[in-house]
Amino acid sequence: MKQLVLAVAAGLVVAASAHAAPPAHYASLPSPFAPLSPSPPLGGGATSTSEGFRHHIAAKTSVDVSLDRDGSPFAVHATQRLDVRVLGDYFFTIGAPLLDVEAAPGSESTPGLRAASILWAGFNPGHRVLIARSTLDPAAAAPSLPLRVEVTPGRVTLVNTTGVTVGSYTADALVSPLVQYLAQLRRQVAHGQTPTSGGAYVTSKPTATGLRVLVPLRIRGTIGPRKVDALVEGDRLTLRADGAVRLTVTPAVPERLLDGTTAGLSGRRLLERAARAALTLARMRQYQTYLGNPDPTGPNETTYVYRSAARPLPPPVAAVVTSKRDWATTIAVAAGLLLATAAALVVWSRS
């Protein structure tokens, strides 16, 4: 009897609380996959002309950026390795602002050069490695680099240029699904899987808002004698340093967003964090894919190497010998000669 009373009481409490809770509506969270800007990947990304099947491709790219004295990039080279699986024909175009392209050592085929793309065509007997070393137009390629280096005497500023402001929304939301979604993102990233989209159960009217998203950058290397090992999660990092820059930059997982504690956070705060995490992963994926991968779900990895270098000198201009005389002088001389001739004729005719 006592148990029955307790059960009924508990049921009444649940019913009452359910009645009190506002209705929750499902709302999609931003995609952790869709690019937030047209570039990167450069040149609209990659395409694969499919003949009824899809190649599985792992892409690994190394971007070499040559820096001027003040840190301005004046040359950009990208070496992309495509590890292509699945037997069959392939025809890939990798968009890029190209000046030139060649096969790199170890490539099992030779890339083709077009005005705005690298071309790969052939037959894959089951596994084929395609490696292209591209010389990119620095003016077109530099704006899509993740880092800008500003060198002033005694000081080097590393500017994270991955930032972008995108549209999102804010609302009150149920906590549990958001906690689960963040855990799901964390698991997928840890296992190297492509993160999947999720949703929230909002309990108030969503309000449009803008979110500034920035990819954390892991920066290692040296500036002159000084060693650098930093995670730049903000807009910039200024270091007291002088000398040649040699830095390796990789887009890093936003661990603070994925791994930070969720305990005690309101649904609204969690919603903002989940949206930010998804958007940051989408942005990170963009910078991991500086050159496109013909397999849209294939893994991508890009390492950016910044080095101080001497800007190649322009070829010497051939010395052009120019006459110092101008038209006025020429006309005056001609007129003088004519007058002299006329005078000579007059003198001769009277002699």
Add this chain to the structure above:
Amino acid sequence: MTRSLIRLVLLLCAALLTLTSCGGSSKATQHTPLTVVVNAPFSRSPYLGRTIENGARLAAGEVSANGIRIGDKTYDLRVTTMDTALSPARAVANMRRAVGEHAVAVVDEGTGIDASWRIANSAGIPIGVVFEGGSQIVDPVARPNVFRIAPTDHGIAFRLAEYLVPKGLKLALLHDDSDYGAAGEQALTLAFSQNRSSVAIDEALPSDALDLGPQVLRARRAHATGLLVWGRPATIAAALTAARSSDWNVPVFTPPTGSDPFVRQQLADHPGWVDGLTFASGRLTAEVGTGPFLTFEQKYESSFGVDRVGVKSSGRAVIVPPESAMYAYDFVNLIAAALLKAGSTDPAKVTAALNEVTTEGANGDQRAFNRHNHEGVVDDDIYFARFHGMIYVPVKDDPLSATLPTLPQTR
């Protein structure tokens, strides 16, 4: 009377209106012709010449159905043929005529191209080579106007080496003294340079000899366990005859000329002699299967009829799939795409645009050139097929060939 007069005037007005509107319509659909020249050996190698011409005509007809719209004009492609008779001098003279006729492109078998390309290049005219595979023919830097859609000798030789060396055969490398055979010799020498132990003997064959018995006997005495014969179809037929008539059942391998109908026609009385002949060529079908090529073949046959070999297989007439026609067809389609891309009929602009366009080929594969590579058939696309009963089937002991279906070759 007045009513009938009015009726007459109205009728006259209606007739005039119809006439003027007819005139307007014909003016609107008037197409300006652009000439595509086919420079091929029509008199000395009629099958090859005709199939190249037919492929070009088929594509030109399809393109012209809608026309190529550039600016406010619509253009047609018109095909004009010129016979090289396998003579470089005539090929060069033909190229001068093509320039004189303001051709927008030339589809070429390849004879005499080493001299004729300059003439075309001076006018900016692109040349599409659709048969000869010599490595010197195509060079995007030195010969920016020369493109090719045909398997390269380099690719065929390396694929043959890749296929044959692991079999442990001792090969007799036989080549005839034609341009085609000489280019093949160069390619084979390079391909087997790292595997000389697989070569029993190198032998040049006179291309006009009817009996190659002595040369084949020398190969046999050199303990060759395979013949790799690179030459015109007549040479391949003569080499097969010499080997088989002396009861030497040695495996014979050839470049694409091994599949030329002439070989089977010459050996029609001894169909068994053709059995086992293995040739390397560009694949006729793509990953998607036989569909695209069979569609092309149907269009080809309904326009020009069936190319019969003149022999039978299991009681049925054997036909030739239109391979060289396919390459000419694809090149003309690329020309049409390049005209659109260039937005101009200036041949030099069309040549530049050819580096930037891709079309779907007759076999379902992508056809494309680029600034570094003017080859439309990549070496990877070379497969091997073996004859049995006068028709050929892709081999099963090569990764690419094993994936390819057999094309119907009888009617």
